[in-house]
Amino acid sequence: MDESMATRVAHNPKYQELKTKRMRFGVWLTISMLVVYYGFIVLVAFYKPLMATRIGAGVTTLGMPVGLFVIVFTIAITAIYVRRANTEFDKLSDEINQAVLK
DSSP: OOOOHHHHHHHHHHHHHHHHHHHHHHOOOOOOOOHHHHHHHHHOOOHHHHTTBBBBTTSTTTTTHHHHHHHHHHHHHHHHHHHHIIIHHHHHHHHHHHHHHH
């Protein structure tokens, strides 16, 4: 990509919109993941009796479903990002490409 094309892309309002939307969404997802992950670590580190509480008469403790929630949450926010990237972000990228290549 030559310098003039890079300049046209950088000054395109759709590119600025794409950057802003992607950054805001990424920050939101990152903060969500950090809260869930570090929340789990804090529970394990400082509230061991709570996490070791047995569920029912079996051997499963409260820590198991909470840990499973962390894994499912990670998969869910990844799917949310992929869905938005494949629809909204790709659409904006295509619009930028069409505008710059004219």
